Amino acid sequence: MTQPEITTPVVTPAAGGALLSVRGLVKQFQMKAVRGMTGRKRVVQAVSDVSFDVAPGETLGLVGESGSGKTTVGRCVLRLIEPTAGQVMFEGVDLAKLSFEELRVVRRRMQIVFQDPYASLDPKMTVGASIAEPLVVQGVGGDHNEKVVSLLELVGLSADHARRFPHEFSGGQRQRIGVARALALDPALIVLDEPVSALDVSIQAGVVNLFNDLQARLGMSYIFIAHDLSVVRHTADRVAVMYLGKIMEIGDAETVYEHPTHPYTKALLSAVPLPNPRVERSRSRIMLEGDVPSPVNPPSGCRFRTRCWKATDLCAMQEPVLEVRSHGQLSACHHPEE
Numbered sequence: 001m002t003q004p005e006i007t008t009p010v011v012t013p014a015a016g017g018a019l020l021s022v023r024g025l026v027k028q029f030q031m032k033a034v035r036g037m038t039g040r041k042r043v044v045q046a047v048s049d050v051s052f053d054v055a056p057g058e059t060l061g062l063v064g065e066s067g068s069g070k071t072t073v074g075r076c077v078l079r080l081i082e083p084t085a086g087q088v089m090f091e092g093v094d095l096a097k098l099s100f101e102e103l104r105v106v107r108r109r110m111q112i113v114f115q116d117p118y119a120s121l122d123p124k125m126t127v128g129a130s131i132a133e134p135l136v137v138q139g140v141g142g143d144h145n146e147k148v149v150s151l152l153e154l155v156g157l158s159a160d161h162a163r164r165f166p167h168e169f170s171g172g173q174r175q176r177i178g179v180a181r182a183l184a185l186d187p188a189l190i191v192l193d194e195p196v197s198a199l200d201v202s203i204q205a206g207v208v209n210l211f212n213d214l215q216a217r218l219g220m221s222y223i224f225i226a227h228d229l230s231v232v233r234h235t236a237d238r239v240a241v242m243y244l245g246k247i248m249e250i251g252d253a254e255t256v257y258e259h260p261t262h263p264y265t266k267a268l269l270s271a272v273p274l275p276n277p278r279v280e281r282s283r284s285r286i287m288l289e290g291d292v293p294s295p296v297n298p299p300s301g302c303r304f305r306t307r308c309w310k311a312t313d314l315c316a317m318q319e320p321v322l323e324v325r326s327h328g329q330l331s332a333c334h335h336p337e338e
Contacts, residue, residue, distance in 0.1 A: 018053040018089075019221050020077065020189055025050040025086035027072050031296070045295045046072045048245040050086075054189065059215065059222040061236030061253065063229055063268070067292055068242040070225045071115075074191040077223065078110055079103060091188070108138055111182040115194040117174035121166040127152075127177050128162030134184040151180040155210060172203035176210065183214070191223045196231060208235055230272050233257055241265045244303040245295060247322065251329020261338065262331040264304050302334065310335045 027047040047069045054060045062070045076083045079095055088095045090110065098106060111134075114120040121130055131151055132144040149159040155176040166174055175195060182190055192211065196204040208231060215222065226232050232239060233253060240250040241264065249262040260266045267286040288307045293299055301319050305311040314334050322330040326338055 017055065019056045019058075019091060020054040020223075021087075021089040022053075022073075022077060023051045023087045023089075025073065025076055025088065026084045027069075027076050027081065028084045042296050045245055045298060047076065047083075048298075050242075050245075050247055052240055052247070052250060054221050054223060056188070056221060057215065057219045058238065059224055059236045061232035061239040062223055062225045062242060063227065063232050063239060064242035065227060065268075065292060067244075067295070069245040069295075070227075070242055071193055073242075074112070074193055074223055074225050078107070078112060078191060080112070104138070108185040109188045110191075111185065111187040111189070112191040112193060113175070113178050113182050113195045116198050117171050117178055118166075118198070120178050121174060123166055125165075126162065127164055127166065127169075130166075130177065131162070131181045131184055134181060138185060140185070147184065148180075151183055152177075154183065154214070155180045170203075171199050172207060175199060175207055179210065179214070183218070186218075187220055189221045189223070191225070193225050194227070195224075197226065197228065204231065211235060229257075229268055241268065244292060244298055246303055246332070248304065248333070249329060249331040250322065251327075255327045255329050259327040259329075261325045261327070261329065261336040262304075262333045263308050263310055263335075263337065265331070266337055302332070 025047055026049060029044040029046055031042040031044060050069070050073055052060065062073060064070055072081070075081045077088055079088075083096070090106065093106060095103065095106065125133075128145070128148045131148045135144050135147065145162075148162050152159060152161055157173065157176055157180070161169075166177070169177065195211070196207050199207060211222065212235060214220070222235070224232055224235050236253045238251060239253045239256045241248045241256070241262065243264050249256060249260065249265045256265065257269065260269055267288050270284070270286040290307050293303070293306055299306050299316070301317055302308070302311070302315040305315040308315070312335070318334070320332040320334050322332045324330055325336055
């Protein structure tokens with residue numbers, strides 16, 4: 001597999017210095033050869049030249065349609081999967097240069113909460129054993145039972161829940177257990193991989209409020225991965241909008257939501273329902289034509305051009321780079337909304 005060329009774009013700097021710095025991140029997946037077919041092996045370009053910072057105590061929302069590369073970015077940051085190219089710096093350390101043993105130590109400071117609370121817990125282990133497992137794996141001494149109880153109470157559960165099994169809990173409670181497990185090693189960064197998408201709407205707000213409360217109390221940073229822009233709006237300090245493996249727009253959350261400059265961002269926001277029925281009825285939704293192109297063979301130039309109502313010949317010939325717009329955010333578009 002050939003190493004792709006990296007051109008690190010301009011990135012909005014995180015105030016106060018970066019806890020995490022990602023530069024030129026690329027992830028390609030080799031496709032299995034189809035029997036009877038010869039020639040060049042095909043490659044899925046899941047993430048292409050992605051760069052961003054996350055400051056201490058900050059939440060970066062990573063949003064976009066399914067298949068945009070959001071989860072792949074999060075897993076590459078944690079080195080759950082190996083990046084094809086690029087640099088991931090966490091607390092000043094280049095994670096790509098760490099040995100397995102060195103990475104184990106760093107992973108005390110980096111954790112993940114998975115999307116599916118029903119699949120992320122071992123059904124044969126009690127809740128207490130699941131929460132204590134990171135402490136056991138990392139060789140942390142002390143009273144694990146006391147730590148487990150304090151973590152359960154921290155996420156809004158009770159001490160007696162430690163003796164129960166996952167099937168005895170609702171989806172929201174299971175996700176709280178997953179959060180408690182992620183907090184066991186006092187991480188500085190947690191990747192939240194669509195943490196409320198599998199939950200009922202009625203309990204999503206409670207889990208989102210839990211994330212906000214924990215961040216206010218403990219000061220950790222989040223990468224909040226989601227396709228629901230309304231959820232991210234109430235959580236993120238900054239938002240990065242992804243499409244087909246690339247960042248289309250990134251900036252302060254309120255600025256991106258109130259003054260989107262990329263057509264794709266504008267289209268996504270037009271699909272978010274508003275609580276005011278009168279305003280909701282009066283606005284028009286932007287309907288994107290066609291399907292998301294294949295990451296095996298992405299369009300030339302701007303990857304969004306095949307579905308964009310503003311596309312011109314320039315969009316097909318030249319790939320746009322992230323540039324600062326009038327409201328301070330960055331977007332990659334030849335014909336931005338100003």
